Amino acid sequence: MSSAIELHINGQLLRVTPGTSVAAALYLAGDGSSRTAVGGQRRAPLCGMGICQECRVTIDGQRRLACQTPCTAGMQVESQP
Amino acid sequence: MKRDVDLLILGAGPAGMAAAVAASASGQRIALVDDNPATGGQIWRAGAQAPRYPAAENLRAQLAAAKNVECFTATRVIAQTGAHELLLENPLHSWRIGYTQLILCTGAREVLLPFPGWTLPGVTGAGGLQALIKGGVPVRGERVVVAGSGPLLLASAASAKAAGARIECIAEQASLASLAAFALQLPRWPGKLRQAIELFDRHYQPHSHVVEALGDGRVQAVRIRRGSRLVEIPCDRLACGFGLRANTELAQTLGCAIEAQAVVVDNLQRTSLAGHFAAGECTGIGGNELAQVEGAIAGFAAVGLLAEAQALTARRRHWQRFADLLKRHFALDPELKSLPTADTVLCRCEDVPYGAVAQQASWRQAKLHSRCGMGACQGRVCGTAAEVLLGWPTPTLRAPFVPARVDSLLHAAALSSAAPTAVE
Ligand SMILES: Cc1cc2nc3c(=O)[nH]c(=O)nc-3n(C[C@H](O)[C@H](O)[C@H](O)COP(=O)(O)OP(=O)(O)OC[C@H]3O[C@@H](n4cnc5c(N)ncnc54)[C@H](O)[C@@H]3O)c2cc1C
Ligand code: FES
Numbered sequence: 001m002s003s004a005i006e007l008h009i010n011g012q013l014l015r016v017t018p019g020t021s022v023a024a025a026l027y028l029a030g031d032g033s034s035r036t037a038v039g040g041q042r043r044a045p046l047c048g049m050g051i052c053q054e055c056r057v058t059i060d061g062q063r064r065l066a067c068q069t070p071c072t073a074g075m076q077v078e079s080q081p
Numbered sequence: 082m083k084r085d086v087d088l089l090i091l092g093a094g095p096a097g098m099a100a101a102v103a104a105s106a107s108g109q110r111i112a113l114v115d116d117n118p119a120t121g122g123q124i125w126r127a128g129a130q131a132p133r134y135p136a137a138e139n140l141r142a143q144l145a146a147a148k149n150v151e152c153f154t155a156t157r158v159i160a161q162t163g164a165h166e167l168l169l170e171n172p173l174h175s176w177r178i179g180y181t182q183l184i185l186c187t188g189a190r191e192v193l194l195p196f197p198g199w200t201l202p203g204v205t206g207a208g209g210l211q212a213l214i215k216g217g218v219p220v221r222g223e224r225v226v227v228a229g230s231g232p233l234l235l236a237s238a239a240s241a242k243a244a245g246a247r248i249e250c251i252a253e254q255a256s257l258a259s260l261a262a263f264a265l266q267l268p269r270w271p272g273k274l275r276q277a278i279e280l281f282d283r284h285y286q287p288h289s290h291v292v293e294a295l296g297d298g299r300v301q302a303v304r305i306r307r308g309s310r311l312v313e314i315p316c317d318r319l320a321c322g323f324g325l326r327a328n329t330e331l332a333q334t335l336g337c338a339i340e341a342q343a344v345v346v347d348n349l350q351r352t353s354l355a356g357h358f359a360a361g362e363c364t365g366i367g368g369n370e371l372a373q374v375e376g377a378i379a380g381f382a383a384v385g386l387l388a389e390a391q392a393l394t395a396r397r398r399h400w401q402r403f404a405d406l407l408k409r410h411f412a413l414d415p416e417l418k419s420l421p422t423a424d425t426v427l428c429r430c431e432d433v434p435y436g437a438v439a440q441q442a443s444w445r446q447a448k449l450h451s452r453c454g455m456g457a458c459q460g461r462v463c464g465t466a467a468e469v470l471l472g473w474p475t476p477t478l479r480a481p482f483v484p485a486r487v488d489s490l491l492h493a494a495a496l497s498s499a500a501p502t503a504v505e
Binding site for chain 2: 025039041043069
Protein backbone atom coordinates (compact mmCIF):
# COMPACT_ATOMS: atom_id res chain seq x y z
CA MET A 1 0.00 0.00 0.00
CA SER A 2 1.46 3.37 -0.94
CA SER A 3 1.53 6.09 1.69
CA ALA A 4 -1.28 8.44 2.64
CA ILE A 5 -2.17 11.58 0.71
CA GLU A 6 -2.57 14.87 2.60
CA LEU A 7 -5.06 17.48 1.46
CA HIS A 8 -7.22 20.25 2.92
CA ILE A 9 -11.00 20.18 3.11
CA ASN A 10 -12.41 23.59 4.08
CA GLY A 11 -9.05 24.41 5.64
CA GLN A 12 -8.92 21.20 7.69
CA LEU A 13 -5.99 18.81 7.12
CA LEU A 14 -7.02 15.30 6.09
CA ARG A 15 -5.01 12.15 5.35
CA VAL A 16 -6.54 9.62 2.96
CA THR A 17 -5.45 6.44 1.20
CA PRO A 18 -4.62 6.73 -2.53
CA GLY A 19 -7.68 6.21 -4.73
CA THR A 20 -9.98 8.08 -2.32
CA SER A 21 -12.39 10.39 -4.14
CA VAL A 22 -12.98 13.97 -3.04
CA ALA A 23 -16.62 12.89 -2.40
CA ALA A 24 -15.30 10.39 0.17
CA ALA A 25 -12.99 13.03 1.62
CA LEU A 26 -16.04 15.25 2.28
CA TYR A 27 -17.46 12.44 4.46
CA LEU A 28 -14.13 11.73 6.15
CA ALA A 29 -13.66 15.40 7.04
CA GLY A 30 -17.24 16.38 7.89
CA ASP A 31 -20.87 15.57 7.20
CA GLY A 32 -20.30 14.73 3.53
CA SER A 33 -22.33 17.63 2.21
CA SER A 34 -21.10 19.53 -0.82
CA ARG A 35 -23.34 22.52 -1.46
CA THR A 36 -26.37 24.54 -0.41
CA ALA A 37 -29.38 24.42 -2.73
CA VAL A 38 -31.32 27.45 -3.98
CA GLY A 39 -33.90 26.83 -1.24
CA GLY A 40 -31.26 26.71 1.53
CA GLN A 41 -31.07 22.92 2.09
CA ARG A 42 -27.66 21.23 2.34
CA ARG A 43 -27.04 18.70 -0.41
CA ALA A 44 -24.63 15.79 -0.73
CA PRO A 45 -23.45 13.58 -3.62
CA LEU A 46 -26.39 11.66 -5.13
CA CYS A 47 -25.47 9.71 -8.26
CA GLY A 48 -21.78 9.03 -7.55
CA MET A 49 -21.10 8.95 -11.29
CA GLY A 50 -20.85 12.45 -12.74
CA ILE A 51 -24.47 12.92 -13.77
CA CYS A 52 -26.36 14.91 -11.12
CA GLN A 53 -23.80 17.67 -10.36
CA GLU A 54 -24.87 17.73 -6.67
CA CYS A 55 -21.26 17.10 -5.62
CA ARG A 56 -19.74 20.16 -7.24
CA VAL A 57 -17.11 21.80 -5.04
CA THR A 58 -14.17 24.14 -5.56
CA ILE A 59 -10.84 22.36 -5.94
CA ASP A 60 -7.74 24.55 -6.20
CA GLY A 61 -9.94 27.40 -7.39
CA GLN A 62 -11.83 25.40 -10.02
CA ARG A 63 -15.34 24.01 -9.92
CA ARG A 64 -15.05 20.21 -10.11
CA LEU A 65 -17.18 17.15 -9.42
CA ALA A 66 -16.13 15.58 -6.11
CA CYS A 67 -17.31 12.11 -7.17
CA GLN A 68 -15.10 12.01 -10.28
CA THR A 69 -12.01 13.58 -8.75
CA PRO A 70 -9.45 11.50 -6.84
CA CYS A 71 -7.65 13.22 -3.95
CA THR A 72 -4.11 14.33 -4.74
CA ALA A 73 -1.42 15.69 -2.44
CA GLY A 74 -1.80 19.35 -1.50
CA MET A 75 -5.30 19.73 -2.92
CA GLN A 76 -7.40 22.57 -1.43
CA VAL A 77 -11.07 21.60 -1.44
CA GLU A 78 -13.83 24.06 -0.50
CA SER A 79 -17.43 22.91 -0.31
CA GLN A 80 -20.02 25.58 -1.01
CA PRO A 81 -21.10 27.24 2.22
CA MET B 82 -5.05 22.93 -30.38
CA LYS B 83 -6.50 20.24 -32.60
CA ARG B 84 -5.68 16.57 -32.91
CA ASP B 85 -6.96 14.10 -35.46
CA VAL B 86 -7.56 10.40 -35.00
CA ASP B 87 -8.90 7.68 -37.23
CA LEU B 88 -11.19 6.28 -34.56
CA LEU B 89 -12.57 8.05 -31.51
CA ILE B 90 -14.23 5.97 -28.80
CA LEU B 91 -16.34 7.84 -26.22
CA GLY B 92 -16.70 5.98 -22.94
CA ALA B 93 -14.18 3.53 -21.49
CA GLY B 94 -16.47 1.05 -19.76
CA PRO B 95 -16.63 -2.63 -20.81
CA ALA B 96 -17.98 -1.63 -24.27
CA GLY B 97 -15.43 1.10 -25.00
CA MET B 98 -12.48 -0.94 -23.72
CA ALA B 99 -13.51 -3.98 -25.78
CA ALA B 100 -14.02 -1.76 -28.84
CA ALA B 101 -10.55 -0.23 -28.49
CA VAL B 102 -8.89 -3.64 -28.07
CA ALA B 103 -10.73 -5.08 -31.09
CA ALA B 104 -9.90 -2.10 -33.30
CA SER B 105 -6.27 -1.84 -32.17
CA ALA B 106 -5.05 -4.69 -34.41
CA SER B 107 -5.68 -2.45 -37.44
CA GLY B 108 -2.86 -0.09 -36.52
CA GLN B 109 -5.21 2.90 -36.84
CA ARG B 110 -4.78 5.91 -34.54
CA ILE B 111 -7.35 5.42 -31.79
CA ALA B 112 -8.37 7.70 -28.91
CA LEU B 113 -10.39 6.37 -25.96
CA VAL B 114 -12.05 9.14 -23.93
CA ASP B 115 -13.83 8.91 -20.57
CA ASP B 116 -14.90 11.47 -17.99
CA ASN B 117 -13.95 9.22 -15.06
CA PRO B 118 -10.44 9.36 -13.61
CA ALA B 119 -9.77 5.76 -14.75
CA THR B 120 -11.03 3.31 -17.37
CA GLY B 121 -13.57 0.64 -16.34
CA GLY B 122 -16.93 2.40 -16.61
CA GLN B 123 -19.62 1.78 -14.02
CA ILE B 124 -18.96 -1.82 -13.15
CA TRP B 125 -15.14 -1.88 -13.10
CA ARG B 126 -14.82 1.42 -11.27
CA ALA B 127 -11.40 2.04 -9.72
CA GLY B 128 -10.98 3.52 -6.23
CA ALA B 129 -9.72 3.21 -2.67
CA GLN B 130 -12.33 0.57 -1.72
CA ALA B 131 -12.87 -0.97 -5.17
CA PRO B 132 -12.22 -4.69 -5.67
CA ARG B 133 -9.92 -5.84 -8.50
CA TYR B 134 -11.67 -7.19 -11.58
CA PRO B 135 -9.66 -9.73 -13.62
CA ALA B 136 -11.63 -9.03 -16.83
CA ALA B 137 -10.88 -5.32 -16.51
CA GLU B 138 -7.18 -5.91 -15.73
CA ASN B 139 -6.94 -8.08 -18.82
CA LEU B 140 -8.44 -5.40 -21.09
CA ARG B 141 -6.31 -2.68 -19.44
CA ALA B 142 -3.15 -4.71 -20.11
CA GLN B 143 -4.11 -5.13 -23.78
CA LEU B 144 -4.82 -1.40 -24.08
CA ALA B 145 -1.50 -0.52 -22.48
CA ALA B 146 0.30 -2.80 -24.94
CA ALA B 147 -1.41 -1.27 -27.99
CA LYS B 148 0.84 1.61 -29.03
CA ASN B 149 -1.80 3.05 -31.35
CA VAL B 150 -4.43 3.50 -28.61
CA GLU B 151 -4.27 6.59 -26.45
CA CYS B 152 -6.48 6.85 -23.33
CA PHE B 153 -7.80 10.23 -22.22
CA THR B 154 -9.36 9.88 -18.77
CA ALA B 155 -10.95 12.69 -16.71
CA THR B 156 -11.90 14.11 -20.12
CA ARG B 157 -15.35 15.44 -21.01
CA VAL B 158 -17.06 16.29 -24.28
CA ILE B 159 -18.03 19.96 -24.14
CA ALA B 160 -19.40 20.71 -27.60
CA GLN B 161 -19.55 19.70 -31.23
CA THR B 162 -17.29 22.11 -33.12
CA GLY B 163 -17.75 20.79 -36.64
CA ALA B 164 -18.65 17.71 -38.65
CA HIS B 165 -16.67 14.83 -37.14
CA GLU B 166 -15.13 17.19 -34.60
CA LEU B 167 -15.68 17.61 -30.85
CA LEU B 168 -14.32 19.91 -28.16
CA LEU B 169 -12.84 18.04 -25.21
CA GLU B 170 -11.78 19.29 -21.78
CA ASN B 171 -9.68 17.79 -19.00
CA PRO B 172 -8.77 19.49 -15.69
CA LEU B 173 -5.84 21.27 -17.40
CA HIS B 174 -6.60 21.76 -21.10
CA SER B 175 -9.25 21.91 -23.75
CA TRP B 176 -8.71 20.82 -27.33
CA ARG B 177 -10.55 19.82 -30.49
CA ILE B 178 -10.47 16.28 -31.73
CA GLY B 179 -11.27 15.38 -35.31
CA TYR B 180 -12.23 11.79 -36.14
CA THR B 181 -12.97 9.71 -39.21
CA GLN B 182 -15.15 7.30 -37.28
CA LEU B 183 -16.70 7.40 -33.83
CA ILE B 184 -17.94 4.67 -31.50
CA LEU B 185 -20.31 5.89 -28.79
CA CYS B 186 -19.94 3.76 -25.65
CA THR B 187 -21.51 6.21 -23.21
CA GLY B 188 -23.22 3.55 -21.09
CA ALA B 189 -26.15 4.21 -18.80
CA ARG B 190 -27.07 6.10 -15.68
CA GLU B 191 -29.45 5.30 -12.84
CA VAL B 192 -33.09 6.32 -12.97
CA LEU B 193 -33.49 8.50 -9.88
CA LEU B 194 -37.12 9.25 -9.08
CA PRO B 195 -38.25 11.99 -6.69
CA PHE B 196 -40.13 11.16 -3.46
CA PRO B 197 -40.59 13.25 -0.33
CA GLY B 198 -37.23 13.54 1.44
CA TRP B 199 -35.05 12.41 -1.48
CA THR B 200 -32.97 15.59 -1.29
CA LEU B 201 -31.79 14.82 2.28
CA PRO B 202 -28.06 14.14 2.61
CA GLY B 203 -27.64 10.38 3.09
CA VAL B 204 -30.02 9.58 0.23
CA THR B 205 -28.14 8.43 -2.89
CA GLY B 206 -28.71 6.27 -5.93
CA ALA B 207 -28.37 2.52 -5.40
CA GLY B 208 -25.51 2.16 -7.89
CA GLY B 209 -24.64 5.64 -6.66
CA LEU B 210 -23.89 4.39 -3.15
CA GLN B 211 -21.85 1.52 -4.60
CA ALA B 212 -19.82 4.00 -6.66
CA LEU B 213 -19.30 6.30 -3.66
CA ILE B 214 -18.18 3.37 -1.49
CA LYS B 215 -15.66 2.26 -4.13
CA GLY B 216 -14.28 5.82 -3.94
CA GLY B 217 -13.80 5.42 -0.18
CA VAL B 218 -17.00 6.81 1.40
CA PRO B 219 -17.03 5.20 4.87
CA VAL B 220 -20.17 3.20 5.74
CA ARG B 221 -18.81 0.91 8.50
CA GLY B 222 -21.41 0.36 11.20
CA GLU B 223 -24.10 2.30 9.31
CA ARG B 224 -27.64 1.03 8.79
CA VAL B 225 -28.47 1.05 5.07
CA VAL B 226 -31.79 0.66 3.27
CA VAL B 227 -31.51 -0.18 -0.44
CA ALA B 228 -34.57 0.43 -2.62
CA GLY B 229 -35.79 0.77 -6.18
CA SER B 230 -35.53 -1.91 -8.83
CA GLY B 231 -33.20 -4.22 -10.70
CA PRO B 232 -30.26 -6.53 -10.05
CA LEU B 233 -28.16 -3.52 -9.07
CA LEU B 234 -29.95 -3.41 -5.69
CA LEU B 235 -28.35 -6.69 -4.63
CA ALA B 236 -24.94 -5.68 -6.02
CA SER B 237 -25.11 -2.37 -4.17
CA ALA B 238 -26.19 -4.03 -0.91
CA ALA B 239 -23.31 -6.52 -1.24
CA SER B 240 -20.79 -3.67 -1.68
CA ALA B 241 -22.21 -1.86 1.37
CA LYS B 242 -22.04 -5.05 3.44
CA ALA B 243 -18.48 -5.75 2.34
CA ALA B 244 -17.59 -2.22 3.49
CA GLY B 245 -19.02 -2.93 6.96
CA ALA B 246 -22.57 -1.55 6.67
CA ARG B 247 -25.66 -3.30 8.04
CA ILE B 248 -28.42 -3.87 5.49
CA GLU B 249 -31.84 -3.17 7.03
CA CYS B 250 -33.99 -3.80 3.97
CA ILE B 251 -33.75 -4.22 0.19
CA ALA B 252 -37.05 -3.00 -1.27
CA GLU B 253 -37.62 -4.20 -4.86
CA GLN B 254 -40.70 -2.80 -6.59
CA ALA B 255 -41.19 -5.84 -8.87
CA SER B 256 -43.69 -8.46 -7.72
CA LEU B 257 -42.75 -11.84 -6.29
CA ALA B 258 -44.37 -13.55 -9.31
CA SER B 259 -42.24 -11.51 -11.69
CA LEU B 260 -39.05 -12.19 -9.73
CA ALA B 261 -39.84 -15.91 -9.56
CA ALA B 262 -40.36 -16.06 -13.33
CA PHE B 263 -37.03 -14.24 -13.78
CA ALA B 264 -35.20 -16.63 -11.43
CA LEU B 265 -36.60 -19.70 -13.20
CA GLN B 266 -34.98 -18.54 -16.47
CA LEU B 267 -31.57 -17.89 -14.90
CA PRO B 268 -30.10 -21.40 -15.39
CA ARG B 269 -29.72 -20.49 -19.08
CA TRP B 270 -26.98 -18.09 -17.97
CA PRO B 271 -25.12 -20.14 -15.32
CA GLY B 272 -22.76 -17.28 -14.43
CA LYS B 273 -25.73 -15.01 -13.69
CA LEU B 274 -27.42 -17.68 -11.60
CA ARG B 275 -24.24 -18.13 -9.53
CA GLN B 276 -24.00 -14.36 -9.09
CA ALA B 277 -27.64 -14.13 -7.97
CA ILE B 278 -27.11 -16.87 -5.38
CA GLU B 279 -23.92 -15.22 -4.13
CA LEU B 280 -25.49 -11.78 -3.85
CA PHE B 281 -28.84 -12.85 -2.41
CA ASP B 282 -29.68 -11.26 0.93
CA ARG B 283 -32.42 -12.27 3.35
CA HIS B 284 -33.58 -8.65 3.63
CA TYR B 285 -34.74 -8.70 -0.01
CA GLN B 286 -38.45 -7.72 -0.20
CA PRO B 287 -40.38 -7.90 -3.47
CA HIS B 288 -43.36 -5.67 -4.22
CA SER B 289 -41.97 -2.98 -1.93
CA HIS B 290 -41.13 0.60 -2.65
CA VAL B 291 -39.95 3.68 -0.85
CA VAL B 292 -42.62 6.24 0.03
CA GLU B 293 -40.68 8.84 1.99
CA ALA B 294 -37.28 9.56 3.49
CA LEU B 295 -37.50 11.17 6.92
CA GLY B 296 -34.93 13.19 8.82
CA ASP B 297 -33.80 16.54 10.09
CA GLY B 298 -30.89 17.74 7.96
CA ARG B 299 -29.99 14.12 7.13
CA VAL B 300 -31.90 10.90 6.48
CA GLN B 301 -32.85 9.12 9.73
CA ALA B 302 -35.60 6.75 8.61
CA VAL B 303 -37.39 5.50 5.53
CA ARG B 304 -41.06 4.74 5.03
CA ILE B 305 -41.55 1.69 2.78
CA ARG B 306 -44.78 0.35 1.30
CA ARG B 307 -44.82 -3.45 1.33
CA GLY B 308 -47.91 -4.57 -0.56
CA SER B 309 -50.64 -2.82 1.39
CA ARG B 310 -48.61 -2.24 4.57
CA LEU B 311 -46.56 0.83 5.43
CA VAL B 312 -43.43 0.28 7.54
CA GLU B 313 -40.92 2.75 8.95
CA ILE B 314 -37.27 1.68 9.10
CA PRO B 315 -34.65 3.73 10.97
CA CYS B 316 -31.44 4.06 8.91
CA ASP B 317 -28.34 6.15 8.28
CA ARG B 318 -28.48 5.86 4.49
CA LEU B 319 -31.01 5.19 1.78
CA ALA B 320 -29.67 3.99 -1.57
CA CYS B 321 -32.48 4.21 -4.10
CA GLY B 322 -32.40 3.68 -7.87
CA PHE B 323 -35.12 2.52 -10.25
CA GLY B 324 -33.03 0.72 -12.86
CA LEU B 325 -30.88 2.17 -15.61
CA ARG B 326 -31.46 4.59 -18.49
CA ALA B 327 -29.19 4.63 -21.56
CA ASN B 328 -27.07 7.78 -21.97
CA THR B 329 -28.39 8.69 -25.41
CA GLU B 330 -28.14 12.50 -25.25
CA LEU B 331 -24.76 12.85 -26.96
CA ALA B 332 -25.74 10.45 -29.76
CA GLN B 333 -29.02 12.30 -30.19
CA THR B 334 -27.26 15.68 -30.30
CA LEU B 335 -24.86 14.39 -32.98
CA GLY B 336 -27.85 13.25 -35.05
CA CYS B 337 -28.07 9.49 -34.44
CA ALA B 338 -31.58 8.02 -34.43
CA ILE B 339 -32.94 7.10 -30.97
CA GLU B 340 -35.81 4.71 -30.38
CA ALA B 341 -37.27 3.23 -27.21
CA GLN B 342 -34.77 5.23 -25.13
CA ALA B 343 -31.72 3.70 -26.84
CA VAL B 344 -29.39 4.47 -29.75
CA VAL B 345 -30.58 2.55 -32.82
CA VAL B 346 -27.91 0.24 -34.27
CA ASP B 347 -27.77 -2.46 -36.95
CA ASN B 348 -26.08 -5.88 -36.77
CA LEU B 349 -22.62 -4.24 -37.05
CA GLN B 350 -23.45 -1.65 -34.33
CA ARG B 351 -23.74 1.12 -36.95
CA THR B 352 -26.02 4.02 -35.99
CA SER B 353 -28.20 5.88 -38.51
CA LEU B 354 -25.34 8.38 -38.99
CA ALA B 355 -22.53 7.35 -41.39
CA GLY B 356 -19.20 6.71 -39.66
CA HIS B 357 -20.85 6.61 -36.23
CA PHE B 358 -21.19 3.36 -34.26
CA ALA B 359 -22.66 2.70 -30.82
CA ALA B 360 -22.16 -0.19 -28.41
CA GLY B 361 -22.92 -1.18 -24.83
CA GLU B 362 -25.67 0.16 -22.62
CA CYS B 363 -26.25 3.35 -24.65
CA THR B 364 -27.90 1.00 -27.16
CA GLY B 365 -30.08 -0.60 -24.45
CA ILE B 366 -29.58 -1.92 -20.92
CA GLY B 367 -28.01 -5.37 -21.01
CA GLY B 368 -25.19 -5.79 -18.48
CA ASN B 369 -21.45 -5.91 -18.95
CA GLU B 370 -21.25 -9.17 -20.94
CA LEU B 371 -23.49 -7.80 -23.70
CA ALA B 372 -21.62 -4.48 -23.56
CA GLN B 373 -18.29 -6.25 -24.14
CA VAL B 374 -19.54 -8.28 -27.12
CA GLU B 375 -21.15 -5.24 -28.70
CA GLY B 376 -18.01 -3.20 -28.12
CA ALA B 377 -15.86 -5.82 -29.82
CA ILE B 378 -18.26 -6.02 -32.79
CA ALA B 379 -18.21 -2.23 -33.17
CA GLY B 380 -14.41 -2.12 -32.88
CA PHE B 381 -13.90 -4.81 -35.51
CA ALA B 382 -16.55 -3.36 -37.84
CA ALA B 383 -15.15 0.17 -37.60
CA VAL B 384 -11.75 -0.98 -38.90
CA GLY B 385 -13.21 -3.26 -41.58
CA LEU B 386 -12.64 -6.64 -39.86
CA LEU B 387 -16.12 -7.82 -40.77
CA ALA B 388 -15.56 -11.58 -40.43
CA GLU B 389 -14.29 -11.05 -36.85
CA ALA B 390 -17.32 -8.88 -36.12
CA GLN B 391 -19.79 -11.37 -37.56
CA ALA B 392 -18.24 -14.25 -35.64
CA LEU B 393 -19.56 -12.62 -32.45
CA THR B 394 -23.24 -12.35 -33.39
CA ALA B 395 -24.27 -15.63 -31.72
CA ARG B 396 -22.68 -14.50 -28.46
CA ARG B 397 -24.44 -11.18 -28.71
CA ARG B 398 -27.79 -12.96 -29.23
CA HIS B 399 -27.18 -15.08 -26.10
CA TRP B 400 -26.68 -11.98 -23.93
CA GLN B 401 -29.39 -10.00 -25.69
CA ARG B 402 -31.88 -12.61 -24.52
CA PHE B 403 -30.75 -11.99 -20.96
CA ALA B 404 -31.24 -8.25 -21.47
CA ASP B 405 -34.78 -8.87 -22.77
CA LEU B 406 -35.53 -10.95 -19.69
CA LEU B 407 -34.35 -8.18 -17.35
CA LYS B 408 -36.48 -5.63 -19.13
CA ARG B 409 -39.57 -7.80 -18.93
CA HIS B 410 -39.34 -8.75 -15.27
CA PHE B 411 -38.16 -5.50 -13.73
CA ALA B 412 -40.61 -3.21 -15.60
CA LEU B 413 -41.63 -0.31 -13.35
CA ASP B 414 -45.04 -0.49 -11.66
CA PRO B 415 -47.23 2.44 -12.85
CA GLU B 416 -48.08 2.98 -9.16
CA LEU B 417 -44.62 4.58 -8.82
CA LYS B 418 -45.92 7.58 -10.73
CA SER B 419 -47.47 8.73 -7.47
CA LEU B 420 -44.11 8.78 -5.61
CA PRO B 421 -43.68 12.58 -5.65
CA THR B 422 -46.21 14.94 -4.09
CA ALA B 423 -46.86 18.38 -5.62
CA ASP B 424 -44.25 20.01 -3.37
CA THR B 425 -41.53 17.33 -3.74
CA VAL B 426 -38.49 18.88 -5.43
CA LEU B 427 -38.19 17.43 -8.97
CA CYS B 428 -35.34 19.56 -10.36
CA ARG B 429 -32.61 19.49 -7.72
CA CYS B 430 -30.41 22.01 -9.55
CA GLU B 431 -33.05 24.75 -9.49
CA ASP B 432 -35.29 23.52 -6.64
CA VAL B 433 -38.41 23.25 -8.80
CA PRO B 434 -41.31 21.34 -7.20
CA TYR B 435 -42.97 18.48 -9.08
CA GLY B 436 -46.35 20.24 -9.05
CA ALA B 437 -45.01 23.23 -11.01
CA VAL B 438 -43.81 20.88 -13.74
CA ALA B 439 -46.60 18.30 -13.86
CA GLN B 440 -49.22 20.96 -14.62
CA GLN B 441 -47.42 21.92 -17.84
CA ALA B 442 -48.15 20.34 -21.20
CA SER B 443 -44.58 19.41 -22.17
CA TRP B 444 -40.96 19.53 -21.06
CA ARG B 445 -40.45 22.67 -23.15
CA GLN B 446 -43.34 24.44 -21.47
CA ALA B 447 -42.14 23.27 -18.07
CA LYS B 448 -38.67 24.70 -18.75
CA LEU B 449 -40.09 28.03 -19.88
CA HIS B 450 -42.32 28.40 -16.86
CA SER B 451 -40.27 26.89 -14.07
CA ARG B 452 -36.51 26.74 -14.91
CA CYS B 453 -36.79 22.99 -14.50
CA GLY B 454 -33.88 21.27 -16.27
CA MET B 455 -32.04 24.57 -16.77
CA GLY B 456 -29.40 23.87 -14.12
CA ALA B 457 -26.00 22.22 -14.14
CA CYS B 458 -27.20 18.69 -14.94
CA GLN B 459 -29.26 19.88 -17.95
CA GLY B 460 -32.16 17.65 -16.97
CA ARG B 461 -30.16 14.41 -16.87
CA VAL B 462 -31.84 13.66 -13.51
CA CYS B 463 -35.18 15.52 -13.62
CA GLY B 464 -35.69 15.01 -17.37
CA THR B 465 -35.29 11.26 -16.92
CA ALA B 466 -37.71 11.37 -13.98
CA ALA B 467 -40.21 13.35 -16.08
CA GLU B 468 -39.85 10.73 -18.82
CA VAL B 469 -40.91 8.01 -16.35
CA LEU B 470 -43.51 10.01 -14.40
CA LEU B 471 -45.09 12.07 -17.18
CA GLY B 472 -44.12 10.20 -20.35
CA TRP B 473 -42.23 13.17 -21.81
CA PRO B 474 -39.30 12.52 -24.18
CA THR B 475 -35.88 13.38 -22.69
CA PRO B 476 -34.42 16.75 -23.51
CA THR B 477 -31.54 17.17 -25.99
CA LEU B 478 -28.32 18.78 -24.82
CA ARG B 479 -27.18 22.31 -25.48
CA ALA B 480 -23.49 23.24 -25.55
CA PRO B 481 -21.67 23.18 -23.24
CA PHE B 482 -22.93 19.62 -22.71
CA VAL B 483 -21.54 19.71 -19.17
CA PRO B 484 -20.47 22.73 -17.08
CA ALA B 485 -17.16 23.79 -18.64
CA ARG B 486 -14.36 26.20 -17.85
CA VAL B 487 -14.39 29.68 -19.33
CA ASP B 488 -11.24 29.02 -21.39
CA SER B 489 -12.89 26.01 -23.05
CA LEU B 490 -16.00 28.04 -23.80
CA LEU B 491 -13.96 30.86 -25.30
CA HIS B 492 -12.30 28.23 -27.43
CA ALA B 493 -15.66 27.08 -28.74
CA ALA B 494 -16.92 30.65 -29.18
CA ALA B 495 -13.83 31.66 -31.14
CA LEU B 496 -14.42 28.72 -33.46
CA SER B 497 -18.05 29.48 -34.07
CA SER B 498 -17.14 33.07 -35.01
CA ALA B 499 -14.73 31.51 -37.55
CA ALA B 500 -11.58 32.94 -35.99
CA PRO B 501 -8.46 31.18 -37.36
CA THR B 502 -6.79 28.95 -34.75
CA ALA B 503 -8.18 29.35 -31.27
CA VAL B 504 -5.74 29.03 -28.42
CA GLU B 505 -6.15 27.07 -25.22
C1 LIG C 1 -23.87 3.29 -10.93
C2 LIG C 1 -23.86 1.94 -11.61
C3 LIG C 1 -23.34 0.82 -10.97
C4 LIG C 1 -23.32 -0.43 -11.60
N1 LIG C 1 -22.82 -1.51 -10.94
C5 LIG C 1 -22.88 -2.74 -11.52
C6 LIG C 1 -22.43 -3.91 -10.84
O1 LIG C 1 -21.99 -3.85 -9.70
N2 LIG C 1 -22.53 -5.11 -11.47
C7 LIG C 1 -23.04 -5.21 -12.74
O2 LIG C 1 -23.11 -6.32 -13.28
N3 LIG C 1 -23.46 -4.13 -13.41
C8 LIG C 1 -23.42 -2.91 -12.83
N4 LIG C 1 -23.88 -1.82 -13.50
C9 LIG C 1 -24.38 -2.02 -14.86
C10 LIG C 1 -23.25 -1.60 -15.81
O3 LIG C 1 -23.58 -0.31 -16.25
C11 LIG C 1 -23.02 -2.49 -17.00
O4 LIG C 1 -22.93 -3.82 -16.63
C12 LIG C 1 -21.74 -2.13 -17.80
O5 LIG C 1 -20.86 -1.34 -17.02
C13 LIG C 1 -22.12 -1.41 -19.06
O6 LIG C 1 -20.96 -1.14 -19.80
P1 LIG C 1 -20.87 0.05 -20.84
O7 LIG C 1 -19.47 0.04 -21.34
O8 LIG C 1 -21.97 -0.03 -21.81
O9 LIG C 1 -21.14 1.37 -20.03
P2 LIG C 1 -20.53 2.03 -18.70
O10 LIG C 1 -19.86 1.04 -17.86
O11 LIG C 1 -21.64 2.84 -18.16
O12 LIG C 1 -19.40 3.00 -19.27
C14 LIG C 1 -19.67 4.20 -19.94
C15 LIG C 1 -18.54 5.16 -19.62
O13 LIG C 1 -18.64 6.30 -20.46
C16 LIG C 1 -18.46 7.46 -19.71
N5 LIG C 1 -19.15 8.53 -20.42
C17 LIG C 1 -20.48 8.63 -20.68
N6 LIG C 1 -20.74 9.72 -21.40
C18 LIG C 1 -19.55 10.33 -21.60
C19 LIG C 1 -19.17 11.52 -22.27
N7 LIG C 1 -20.06 12.30 -22.88
N8 LIG C 1 -17.85 11.86 -22.28
C20 LIG C 1 -16.92 11.08 -21.66
N9 LIG C 1 -17.24 9.92 -21.02
C21 LIG C 1 -18.53 9.57 -21.00
C22 LIG C 1 -19.04 7.12 -18.36
O14 LIG C 1 -18.58 7.94 -17.32
C23 LIG C 1 -18.58 5.67 -18.20
O15 LIG C 1 -17.29 5.60 -17.62
C24 LIG C 1 -23.88 -0.55 -12.90
C25 LIG C 1 -24.42 0.57 -13.52
C26 LIG C 1 -24.42 1.81 -12.92
C27 LIG C 1 -25.02 2.99 -13.63
S1 FES D 1 -22.57 12.77 -7.18
FE1 FES D 1 -23.69 13.16 -8.99
S2 FES D 1 -22.23 14.20 -10.18
FE2 FES D 1 -21.08 13.66 -8.45
